[in-house]
Amino acid sequence: xxxxRQDTNVKRRDAxxxxxxxxxxxxxxxxxxxxxxxxxxxxxxxxxYAPTDAIExxxxxxxxxxxxxxxxxxxxxxxxxxxxxxxxxxxxxRWDWVARAAAELGTVFLTFALITGSIWGRTTxxxxxxxxxxxxxxxxxxxxYIGYLMLRSYMGRTPASARxxxxxxIIGLIDVPIIYESVNxxxxxxxxxxxxxxxxxxxxxxxxxxxxxxxxxxxxxxxFLMVQLYQLEKMQTLAQQLRASVE
Amino acid sequence: MIxxxxxxxxxxxxxxxxxxSKQMWAGMGLFALLVLVIFNFAFDLRVxxxxxxxxxxxxxxxxxxxxxxxxxxIAAEREKGSMDRxxxxxxxxxxxxxxxxxxxxxxxxxxxxxxxxxxAALFNVPLLLGPLxxxxxxxxxxxxxxxxxxxxxxxxxxxxxxxxxxxxxxxxVPIVIAAVRATGTLMVPVSNEPPxxxxxxxxxxxxxxxxxxxxQYIVEE
Amino acid sequence: MKTPLLAIAGLKKSFDLKSVLRGIDxxxxxxERVALVGxxxxxxxxxxxxxxxxxxxxSGSARIDGWDIVRDAxxxxxxxxxxxxxxxxxxxxxxxxxxxxxxxxYAVKDARERTEDLLRxxxxxxxxxxxxxxxxxxxxxxxxxxxxxLHAPRLLLLDEPDTGLDEEGLRLIEDVLAEHxxxxxxxLFTTHQLDRAMKLGDSxxxxxxxxxxxxxxxxxxELERMRQEYQEVFx
Numbered sequence: 001x002x003x004x005r006q007d008t009n010v011k012r013r014d015a016x017x018x019x020x021x022x023x024x025x026x027x028x029x030x031x032x033x034x035x036x037x038x039x040x041x042x043x044x045x046x047x048x049y050a051p052t053d054a055i056e057x058x059x060x061x062x063x064x065x066x067x068x069x070x071x072x073x074x075x076x077x078x079x080x081x082x083x084x085x086x087x088x089x090x091x092x093x094r095w096d097w098v099a100r101a102a103a104e105l106g107t108v109f110l111t112f113a114l115i116t117g118s119i120w121g122r123t124t125x126x127x128x129x130x131x132x133x134x135x136x137x138x139x140x141x142x143x144x145y146i147g148y149l150m151l152r153s154y155m156g157r158t159p160a161s162a163r164x165x166x167x168x169x170i171i172g173l174i175d176v177p178i179i180y181e182s183v184n185x186x187x188x189x190x191x192x193x194x195x196x197x198x199x200x201x202x203x204x205x206x207x208x209x210x211x212x213x214x215x216x217x218x219x220x221x222x223x224f225l226m227v228q229l230y231q232l233e234k235m236q237t238l239a240q241q242l243r244a245s246v247e
Numbered sequence: 248m249i250x251x252x253x254x255x256x257x258x259x260x261x262x263x264x265x266x267x268s269k270q271m272w273a274g275m276g277l278f279a280l281l282v283l284v285i286f287n288f289a290f291d292l293r294v295x296x297x298x299x300x301x302x303x304x305x306x307x308x309x310x311x312x313x314x315x316x317x318x319x320x321i322a323a324e325r326e327k328g329s330m331d332r333x334x335x336x337x338x339x340x341x342x343x344x345x346x347x348x349x350x351x352x353x354x355x356x357x358x359x360x361x362x363x364x365x366x367a368a369l370f371n372v373p374l375l376l377g378p379l380x381x382x383x384x385x386x387x388x389x390x391x392x393x394x395x396x397x398x399x400x401x402x403x404x405x406x407x408x409x410x411x412x413x414x415x416x417x418x419x420v421p422i423v424i425a426a427v428r429a430t431g432t433l434m435v436p437v438s439n440e441p442p443x444x445x446x447x448x449x450x451x452x453x454x455x456x457x458x459x460x461x462x463q464y465i466v467e468e
Numbered sequence: 469m470k471t472p473l474l475a476i477a478g479l480k481k482s483f484d485l486k487s488v489l490r491g492i493d494x495x496x497x498x499x500e501r502v503a504l505v506g507x508x509x510x511x512x513x514x515x516x517x518x519x520x521x522x523x524x525x526x527s528g529s530a531r532i533d534g535w536d537i538v539r540d541a542x543x544x545x546x547x548x549x550x551x552x553x554x555x556x557x558x559x560x561x562x563x564x565x566x567x568x569x570x571x572x573x574y575a576v577k578d579a580r581e582r583t584e585d586l587l588r589x590x591x592x593x594x595x596x597x598x599x600x601x602x603x604x605x606x607x608x609x610x611x612x613x614x615x616x617x618l619h620a621p622r623l624l625l626l627d628e629p630d631t632g633l634d635e636e637g638l639r640l641i642e643d644v645l646a647e648h649x650x651x652x653x654x655x656l657f658t659t660h661q662l663d664r665a666m667k668l669g670d671s672x673x674x675x676x677x678x679x680x681x682x683x684x685x686x687x688x689x690e691l692e693r694m695r696q697e698y699q700e701v702f703x
Binding site for chain 2: 088140141143144146147150151154155160163164166167168170171172174175178179181182183185186188
């Protein structure tokens with residue numbers, strides 16, 4: 001990440017020479033192709049195939065962007081925590097690369113989800129924001145991500161930084177359901193406009209299909225970007241190592 | 248058991264450090280007080296309004312005072328030699344964490360004891376010390392459990408005063424909600440209230456355990 | 469064959485952008501006193517810190533009395549006494565309180581008695597109730613030595629113990645080292661003074677830019693020749 005301090009404390013891996021960079025990035029190309037196809041199909045389905053919502057009108061289509069990105073953004077924290085746990089256990093920095101990549105992506109997806117959710121709320125129900133359990137938890141999760149990125153940035157590229165990040169992610173992950181429940185309980189005392197964000201009773205088949213396709217597309221996009229970010233982390237670390245070896 | 252002896256030994260050392268350096272106490276107590284006074288002016292307090300706002304005001308001031316106090320026990324180590332003095336010894340890192348946690352709770356507790364009577368006077372609410380005590384205890388424990396762990400993390404960075412609240416606030420949301428609601432229910436009993444105390448206990452148990460177990464990864468180089 | 473007290477193999481350490489230790493191999497037996505010399509930044513302090521389990525190596529291994537410094541760190545800490553550049557003492561506690569505290573941390577038996585003995589040994593019994601923060605540099609150094617000896621470690625690590633000490637203090641260090649090695653412990657100390665290194669140590673090691681470039685028993689070495697060697701290495 002551009003913000004990270006350029007420190008590192010890593011083992012030198014003399015084996016990974018220039019040969020590796022020459023390999024054709026087949027995984028990335030495949031993911032990119034699939035993502036592109038998925039996007040094309042999704043856009044067609046979202047704007048043309050899916051029927052217009054009776055109550056909300058065309059603005060409802062934001063939902064197909066909002067829900068998948070929200071869910072993926074949240075699940076990404078699980079990946080950060082997983083990467084962190086395995087890193088603590090095996091001390092293999094590659095798992096830290098996974099964690100960092102997932103954290104950045106999770107933040108981006110979640111930001112997108114918050115913005116689209118807000119726009120949807122505004123166009124449909126007239127408010128930019130409401131403190132229901134789901135939205136509030138999403139916002140808090142977003143803060144946890146930002147905290148993670150700030151922490152990693154301030155602590156630089158060291159094992160201490162990786163360990164701190166891992167612990168933060170683990171605690172964050174366990175806390176999220178608790179946060180959700182507590183806000184839920186709190187909400188039962190403050191009934192406000194309940195936005196049926198994604199909890200619509202029965203989605204007609206076309207809508208459901210569109211949603212599924214959109215979800216798959218976002219997942220493909222996430223995977224593609226994960227691979228890119230992982231490679232970026234790897235190269236940044238290698239650059240540090242090379243700089244260190246020129247002593 | 249040697250483990251608890253070590254916890255007490257470290258705690259006692261930290262207490263002596265604070266007593267002999269005479270730094271933080273007055274500042275924190277005063278701060279909590281000031282926040283309460285400001286809240287008094289900020290909210291237009293009519294009788295019915297007061298009960299709704301008072302618990303929130305109280306806990307916000309506690310949370311902010313905690314942020315100030317949380318750095319203390321860790322700072323006691325970081326000056327001149329960092330935690331190496333302790334880490335050099337074969338003392339269980341969990342014992343170090345517990346000692347720091349108890350120290351933090353003690354310091355925050357002193358501030359709370361000062362703030363509570365003033366709170367009752369300012370907001371004209373009954374003190375209700377008895378039933379309030381478990382709520383304050385559980386709430387402070389929850390904030391301190393998470394806060395102690397993260398203050399160790401943030402202490403290594405330049406922007407620790409900024410980073411600590413950013414990391415801790417989102418995570419302590421459940422405990423703050425529960426504490427505010429539980430305090431509110433004391434003042435104005437409501438039926439069908441969710442089991443806030445139970446939530447606080449669960450939160451404390453879970454995060455105390457996790458923090459204790461993960462502390463060593465944060466603090467060792 | 470008996471396990472050596474200290475066995476280091478291929479030890480490497482890098483920090484941030486710098487590679488500090490580039491592969492150290494060393495074996496130290498019980499009763500041995502090893503003098504380590506090197507320029508500032510050669511890696512002496514880092515090596516001692518790793519052996520004291522304050523920081524982990526980037527690769528390689530070290531075993532103290534058979535215990536691995538990474539896997540069995542808590543066990544190793546019991547066996548190692550470290551007198552570092554920083555005194556590792558609490559300024560606001562008295563000398564006595566400091567030692568009692570560390571006695572608790574090391575789970576030392578009969579801590580009270582042992583503390584009083586050590587304070588006498590290092591010549592601080594009159595200053596027992598003074599805060600560590602008001603003691604002189606030399607007194608702090610002695611207290612730090614007492615702290616390191618509190619738990620009867622097998623391996624004593626001393627980082628430039630001669631700085632800040634007067635004649636009497638230096639003699640104290642010599643006595644302590646002699647006692648320690650006579651009782652079967654081992655000592656690894658660093659110094660800038662070549663003559664002291666050769667006087668106090670059984671072996672002389674030279675560390676240059678993270679590597680051991682010289683390793684020999686001091687018996688039979690000539691000071692003048694060593695001085696030249698030293699200059700060569702650190703030019």
